[in-house]
Amino acid sequence: MWANPVRSAQFAIASAQDCAIVTECVLDPCAMLDPTDLRILYQLRPAEPGDFPFAEALTHGNMGGYYKRHGLVWRSDLFYASWRESENFILEADGERIGVLRVTEEGDSLHIRDVQIAAGHRGQGAGTYMLDMSHRWARARGLHELQLRVFVDNPAARLYQRMGYRVTGPRLAQLGSIRHMVRPV
Template sequence: MTPVIRPTNDKAFAETLIRHNMAAYHQQLGWHWDTALFDQQWRELESYKLFVNATPVGVLCLQQEHSAYHIRELQIAPSWQRQGLGTAALGYAEQHARQAGIHRLRLRVFSINPAMALYERMGFRVLTTEGGVQAMERRIV
């Protein structure tokens, strides 16, 4: 399935989806949501909303830093997961980075998150592991 991916300023949609999707991981790891930090970071991100048939189904947030594009958020609504939308969003991020002349994608993911399998399948490799979080990178050729 190929979503339509459009720039967004819909912080409320993004925050609600992220909080919902990450709640179990935060609880398991003893982390707490920081709304002020989210508000600050939101202003620094290039954010995109994913749509299927005009229905918002996900969010992708990117940030360019030096020689890499960082995927700060990739969240798909639970009822739309495992349908290729995450793969499509990663492809979009790669294309976006390539157009900017950037040859690396980076992300951080909870070690207990099943999305690790998607990232590894898409060519991301673990750089570091700390506090239950893995930093991963994929070179764009």
């Protein structure tokens, strides 16, 4: 007997309730599939304590230029505090860690705190995959919207717009350098 087809397809899940959402849109949970028939692209798994250094290094490396351009200073202590408050996931391709997704539930919204992808893996659907999984989780939890923040000069904003996010205005005190974006579930 083959393993759970969702796991075989490398659509990792954080809980049993997430399984229903993944299978609803991707696979028949009762199907008996040969995993070799499936093209495995990404696995999104819950982060483990040993993933923190990777996540911080990737996030700092990806965001450092934006911080510098907008007069901000990276603070590892704040990233760590945020890490402890978030649901954190690691994106893998062929067993290699290539990305980080961090979310928090805030009222009736799922706040996407980070979508980080390693250089060399961008533009290949990884960001779309993580955003789609976030949307599915929000729907499964009965939330009404997803929200995120993005620097005004970050090209990822185009992906967010293609996926239905709309700018709702400047956020925080960085004189409009960060945009707040939302989309309904």
